[in-house]
Amino acid sequence: MTEPLRPTHLGTMRERNLALVLGGIARHQPVTRARLAELTGLTKTTVAAQVTTLEGLRLVSGALPVREGGRGRPGAPLSLAPGPxxxxxxxxxxxxxxxxxxxxxxxxxxxxxxxxxxxxxxxxxxxxxxxxxxxxxxxxxxxxxxxxxxxxxxxxxxxxxxxxxxxxxxxxxxxxxxxxxxxxxxxxxxxxxxxxxxxxxLGELWYGAGRGAGSYLYLSGETGIGAGIVVDGELFRGAHGAAGELGHVVVDPDGPACRCGGTGCLEQVAGLDALLRAAGVPDGTGRYELRLTDLTRRLDDRDHDALEAVDAAGRGLAVALVGAVNLLDPDTVVLGGSHARLAPWLIPTIEKAVARGGGRLRGRTPILRASTLGAESxxxxxxxxxxxxxxxxxxxxxxx
The missing domain is CATH 3.30.420.40 (ATPase, nucleotide binding domain)
Incomplete structure (x- = not known):
């Protein structure tokens, strides 16, 4: 049996019912008014009134009627409107x-x-x-x-x-x-x-590699490195909204200075600038996407400096992720941004380290996968x- 939908905490009964009906359409589309009444526990008259309002707001649209069961008039399935x-x-x-x-x-x-x-x-x-x-x-x-x-x-x-x-x-x-x-x-x-x-x-949760993952870490791998934490399908922000600053976890106490004021931060090993510099990819090759393409070409060609740079980045990511995985126990780790492009070279190093760093205690290690949205997450x-x-x-x- 389908779990009934619950209204959000809005000011008036009308607002609550409207959100309840729209949420029902979003989750179960295409869905008829009669089915919405069953899902929400509202009367058919109330559902019909809310649907009329939603149609007036141009948030939902109907399809050709279909017959549900053997009796009564056919119902017109409702879906979210593709505009405006x-x-x-x-x-x-x-x-x-x-x-x-x-x-x-x-x-x-x-x-x-x-x-x-x-x-x-x-x-x-x-x-x-x-x-x-x-x-x-x-x-x-x-x-x-x-x-x-x-x-x-x-x-x-x-x-x-x-x-x-x-x-x-x-x-x-x-x-x-x-x-x-x-x-x-x-x-x-x-x-x-x-x-x-x-x-x-959230982009990966709704549209990409995080769909169906439950609890996962998303790593944004660009010049900086951040982590988005999703727990049971909800974004975790921490007490002050600053959860997920994985890029400033120290992975090399004797490493280079970081813009944050610390030294040896993950960004100084696995951030895009650090990676390109260590791999010997010159600034003169143009925009970052072209430089990243140059790096992947060098990796395909088994260039020594490129392989060493990405291996060091993978080891740095592994140090940071072992602690995060042991603390949060996610189902999945999603590599985003430039790290998604480098996932074929990064993932093997990270997987081995995470498995060694407590995998035996947990009985399993999280799945590592590349973002399906890339730079658009x-x-x-x-x-x-x-x-x-x-x-x-x-x-x-x-x-x-």
Missing amino acids: VAGLGLEVNGHYLAACVLDLTHAVRLRESVACDNRGREPHETVAALAALARRITDRAGDAGLTLVGTAVALPGVLVEDHVNAPNLGWEAVTASALLADALPAQALGIGVDNEANLGA AVRGAAGTVLARVLADPLAIAIA
Whole structure:
């Protein structure tokens, strides 16, 4: 028997019922009104009234009627509408800016990325470039008949009490939400900001390698390294929202200085900059994606320096992950960002170390797998959080 759906904690009975019905459609689509009444415990009359409201908000759409059972009128199955409602995800990374638009069916409707070096730029310069990207994607969304109801921004840093510390960007205690609110287009659900590893973990949970994984660690492997922690299908943030800073776990006490102020941090061994430098990939080969392609070519060619650099990165990741795995006991570890491209060389080293580092006690080791979304995990997770807010509170949106 199907477990009944539960309403969210909204202000009025109407709001609760509306979210309950929309959630039922999202989970069981295509689904008839009669079936929704069974799933939610609401009367058929109440369900019909909520569906009418949702259709007016253009959040759901119906298909041709189908007959359920042998009697009565055929029911029209309902599904989430593939527009016009959509969410915008934006990402600031050390070496690119990205944008992604998802509609309520979670289909990617638009995407765009801009290669640029954001390290050391003034925060307002980076935000201005991000705003220009947001305006372009907003115009394209309008041309496609989409209405963006909210924006979420992924940032590569620790967010504490509305301040962002992002050493790889040179940001210290930056009030990012105020900068973004001044620069980005106003929308019904406003602008949210979160750590890119957290949003990457949600992107994988909803659309990628984390689906069905239960509890897992997502590693964002770019210039910096963060970890998004998912426990029983829910994102774990820690007491102050700073959980998952795996990149600043010390893996070599005598190692190089880190931008965070420490020495021998994981980022200085397995971060993208450190990897490319150790592998001998010159800056002159161009953008990071081209340099990463150069690195994988060298690995395929069994280049000594490249193999040594990636092996050292794998050992560093293993040191950090052994502690994390022993503490959290995840089902899966997902390698994201540039580490997804390097997974064929990284995973064997990490698997052996994790198995040695307590696998016998646990009786099993987590599955290691590469992200299926690559560099899009965080930006798609960001857009997905906007859609999650729509599902939780449908009346919060305003369609022009």
